[in-house]
Amino acid sequence: MFRAVVDYKANATPKCQSLIIKTLPELEGQKKDLLSQSFIFETEIGMYTEVLPRFEENLRKAGDKTTLKPPWLYYSLSPHKVLVLDDIVPKGFELIRDRAMTMEEAKAAYERLAKWHAVSFKIIKQELHFFDRYQHGLFTMPNLLNEGLMTDGIKFFIEMLKKKATLHQFVPHFEALRPVILQRCLDTFREFRETPRADAYYVLCHGDFTIKNMMFKHNSADGSLVDVQLLDFQLSYVGSIASDLIYSMVQLLDEHLRKQFPILVEYYFNIFIETLLKLKYKGALPKLEKLREQLVWHKHF
Numbered sequence: 001m002f003r004a005v006v007d008y009k010a011n012a013t014p015k016c017q018s019l020i021i022k023t024l025p026e027l028e029g030q031k032k033d034l035l036s037q038s039f040i041f042e043t044e045i046g047m048y049t050e051v052l053p054r055f056e057e058n059l060r061k062a063g064d065k066t067t068l069k070p071p072w073l074y075y076s077l078s079p080h081k082v083l084v085l086d087d088i089v090p091k092g093f094e095l096i097r098d099r100a101m102t103m104e105e106a107k108a109a110y111e112r113l114a115k116w117h118a119v120s121f122k123i124i125k126q127e128l129h130f131f132d133r134y135q136h137g138l139f140t141m142p143n144l145l146n147e148g149l150m151t152d153g154i155k156f157f158i159e160m161l162k163k164k165a166t167l168h169q170f171v172p173h174f175e176a177l178r179p180v181i182l183q184r185c186l187d188t189f190r191e192f193r194e195t196p197r198a199d200a201y202y203v204l205c206h207g208d209f210t211i212k213n214m215m216f217k218h219n220s221a222d223g224s225l226v227d228v229q230l231l232d233f234q235l236s237y238v239g240s241i242a243s244d245l246i247y248s249m250v251q252l253l254d255e256h257l258r259k260q261f262p263i264l265v266e267y268y269f270n271i272f273i274e275t276l277l278k279l280k281y282k283g284a285l286p287k288l289e290k291l292r293e294q295l296v297w298h299k300h301f
Helices: 030-036 040-061 103-126 153-163 165-177 181-194 241-251 257-278 288-297
Strands: 002-010 013-023 072-076 082-086 202-205 214-218 225-230 237-240
Touching: 040 072, 040 082, 040 103, 103 202, 103 214, 103 225, 103 241, 103 257, 153 165, 181 237, 181 241, 202 241, 237 241, 241 257, 241 288, 257 288
Parallel strands: none
Antiparallel strands: 002 013, 013 082, 072 082, 202 237, 214 225
């Protein structure tokens, strides 16, 4: 990913624009091999050009002006895979670096996710095949399941627990998880496509709902939050509503906000239901108790 500042003329008028250019690695190696065989560009291009514009259109019709993505300008899959986006840093957005997010920022992130999930939930109920191409995520990355990160992570974690006397009590719990945890994660990822439950809630998952994949804009005068934009949709797929929430608990929240996770889930859920009502969804509305059940079903994730 590169930032490029481009000077150009339009109707003889000088202009300047900062761009974000995403493309595949050119250097030979593991990263190139991993990404070049994946569907990440096809997924992200589809998200920018097909899915998210429709999500925003549905929200506009419901009177909601929420923006779910930064503007895209150009894409190509051949001869090179490339995606060009408008750089929103000059517009006042920034990544959170070297600090944890605040409760206000966390609520803003979950509000975006709730609206995204609500629109996709309705579409899945009404147009089941609209998301057929969105079934590639982290667990379909070529050879990833054979990488040490996936196969040996829990082994090294258990070794760490054994080295700390105050953590010895947790070793049997994780030893019991060790032989099943990766398969259970795969079961969660594949559930919608292979073993859907009649009483489960399925949405288009962001797939990588982490603090690194969102940018925040704050008021320069008082520091109050103005807006948040989600980024990086290359791992989006249809799956359990619990997937993004469980992922976010670890990848979005620090150890203090994790203690507030039940509160954030309820906040998210209220906006999820509120958005479904604005969208005039006619089916049975999801229930918070059932969502909490699904968080437990998929706890291994």
